[in-house]
Amino acid sequence: MADPMKIRASAKEGITEVKILMSHEMETGQRKDTAGALIPAHFITEVSAEHNGKQVLAAQFGTAVSKNPYLAFKFKGGAKGDKLAVTWMDNKGDKRTDEVQIA
């Protein structure tokens, strides 16, 4: 299981701003190790954010997203104390969900 995500969600004037920092290698599959063999690709393919069970963002990542991906977005609605859950899934089928309360 991968390390937990760092998620910050803050509601202000009816708009919730979400910042997510995921912990993932994001290996492109283009790099070679010291022996010259290709390092197989290992990267997050999908990220989904849900506010009280309703999807507010669905993202698809390619290999070009940086290591330990950062993602920020905003949505209308959301109040202090509401739940925001973020899930990612990688190309090896690993996944992780973390939940925070909107501040």
Add this chain to the structure above:
Amino acid sequence: MNLQRREALKAGGGLGLFGLLAAAGLITPGQARAEWNKSAFDAKTIEETLKALGASAPANSADVQITAPDIAENGAVVPVGVVSALAGVEAIAILIEKNPNPLAASFMLPAGTEAAVQTRVKMGQTSDVYALVKVGGQFLMTKKEIKVTLGGCGG
């Protein structure tokens, strides 16, 4: 008559399979809406990527803005944001022309989510970065050149 019946059967059969997969937990609602677009992420050129995304001829638009540095010192971490003042933006995609696979990330925005996303991408070399926005079934695009200085010598 017969043809219609066949169509109906086909549609029914398709739904049945989907329902089965969903019931078995293989497909979550999120996945069902947006499955990872392999052909778009595997495309080697901007044109191929746009085709795979279903955006054949996006119009250039000043209503789409890329927020990114003009010069990125570290190509492994280039902050890129896409903002649009247009209402009803359904999807945003970030493309980097000179990367092995131009498509870096795409975002589906349900109603209520603002057209403002930010992430960090890798860039192999100085390149034009494109932001593609889908609004009301139409595709709009804008681009910005980001210079990548390797080695951090600032040249």
